[in-house]
Amino acid sequence: MSGLLQHHDSLTHGWMPVTAQVVTGLVLVAALRRRRRLIAAGAFGVAAAAAAHWYIASQGLAGDPAPQALWIWIALTGFTAAALVTRCRHRRWWRRAAALAAVPLCVLCTALAVNQWTGYFPTVATAWGQLTAGPLPDQTDMATVAAFQVRHAVPHNGSLVPVDTGDAGSGFKHRGEFVYLPPAWFAADPPPRLPTLMMIGGELNTPQDWARAGNAVQTVDTFAAAHGGEAPVLVFVDVGGTFNNDTECVNGRRGKVADHLTKDVVPAMVSKFGVSSDPANWGVVGWSMGGTCAVDLTVMHPETFSVFEDIAGDLSPNSGSKAQTIDRLFGGDAAAYESFDPTTVITRHGPYTGVSGWFAVNGAGASPPPQTAAAAQALCGLGASHGIDCAVITRPGRHDWPFAANAFAEALPWLAGEIQTPGVPRTALQQPAKGPTAVDVAERRPGQ
Structure with missing residues (x-):
């Protein structure tokens, strides 16, 4: 049953989001008929959407613009x-029940709109596993x-095990982390x-x-x-x-995360x-x-990392x-x-040796292109002038987890070859197209 849910019950498109929206619309029609004094409730709803829009913009949460459906459902x-609070008295019982049901249904449609924007829960099975802390793919224990x-x-497959990496070097209080061990890891002792x-x-x-x-575990298992x-x-x-x-x-103020990593x-x-420390x-x-x-970790710490894949990151x-x-x-x-600004770090560092990067950008053919595309072109252009071998790979898609999953799957053969995985040949990167400089992008960044 879980396999059926995983493959067929999508939460980002298809019948489930549409059904939820249609049912909610019917309940709204039943709950609210033409009445006076609903103008205040409507104004409250518009204000709620405006506040949400302001908050998302102020926090820098948006990679791509949110769908219009999100603001409508908010x-x-x-x-x-607001209508439930002000108009619930003196209604027929079935209309009161519909009004009570309308609020959580609207919340559900709002959550589905957010999920369609981010792709955080691609399927019902994914959502259920995350919300119930169910086992991860290939998950086992050290015993x-x-x-x-x-x-x-x-x-036959790899194993995903929990690991406690500690906080002795950083003091950063982190949650439990996980390690995927490929089948080859078990081939020898040590x-x-x-x-x-x-x-x-x-x-x-x-x-x-x-x-x-x-989908990283299934991707690397297949590889x-x-x-x-x-x-x-x-x-x-x-x-x-x-x-x-x-x-x-x-x-910074929110923890010494770079030190933790x-x-x-x-x-x-x-x-x-x-594993190798090289x-x-x-x-x-x-x-x-x-x-x-x-990008930041690699250009700041070439003594620790030599390869990166930046999937729709910022400048x-x-x-x-x-x-x-x-x-x-x-x-x-x-x-x-x-x-911690990659442009400043690269410029101050000077020439790099043995560092390479893959910039994966969504929105192929989009007009205008997403801001992350300009950031990737700028960073790759600057990096290339300082000895970093890099390319910007643009593919169709939205700024969501399905795009990230596909971008990792596409880059994995190159990544594995670059970090010298046994038996995996190195492959050449595509050359980046000419784009704006990092200074150009910084000058155009919203809010700056």
Whole structure:
């Protein structure tokens, strides 16, 4: 049954969102007939939508513009809630019941509109697994992993295990993280020193997001099956501590996240799983905010990472306008902001050696192109002038998790080759098209 849900009951398109909207519309018609004094309720709904629009813009949450349906359903939610409070008395019982049902149904349609925008829950099965903390694909425990090692047994698929990377180097209180071990990891005891990809999600995140919404475990399992069990180790990291803590992976007011990733996670992976510590064998993959992190970590720490995939990331850490970002993340310290701004970091560093990057951008053929496309062109252009081998790969799609999943699947053969996965050849990057400079994009960034 779970497999059927996974493949057929989509929450981003198809019959389920449409059915929810139609049912809600019918309930609204039953609950509200033409009456006087509903103008105030309508004004409240419009105000609620305007407030939501302002908040999303001020927090820098939007990669692509939100669908118009989102603002409509937020307005209808506010309208029905206000109408319920002011008009519930002296109604027939069935009309009162419809009014009571209309509010949660409007909330449901609002949530579906958000999900259609972000793709966070692609299917019912994904949503159920996330909301109930169900097992992740290939999830097991270290006892089972140890049993495989004792028997010298190589499993058909990889294993996803929880890991405690600690906080000794950063003091960052993080949630539980996960590690994917490919079949090749079990081929020897001690295990081979395999390369590693650090996987970072978006602004609103959990460490499980890449495994669930991003389909990363199935993607790397498929890759390993085609390469005799060989694939990179993947570590799914926590960069928030909580779901809505936007850290942008910097060391700042919201936690020393950069230190956690470089001083806690990397040493823990080497000591606990025997992966290679050579920077030539480490890469970072990030989606949205995580894409910004992937670039930033690599250009700031070429002694630790040599490869990145930036999937629809920003030009620089983004928590609103530049002034808001400096205040929210760095307590008003502009110098601290500059130390995590990739453009400034690359320029100050000078020539790089052995660093490469894949910029995945959604919106092929869109007019105007998304702001993330201009950011990718600018960063790749600047990086190329400083010795970073990079390309901007533009594909159709929206700024959502399905696009991130496809972008990772497309880049994985290149990533695996770049970080020297055994038996995986290196492949050439496409050359980037000419685009705006990083300075041009910074000058056009909204709110700056």
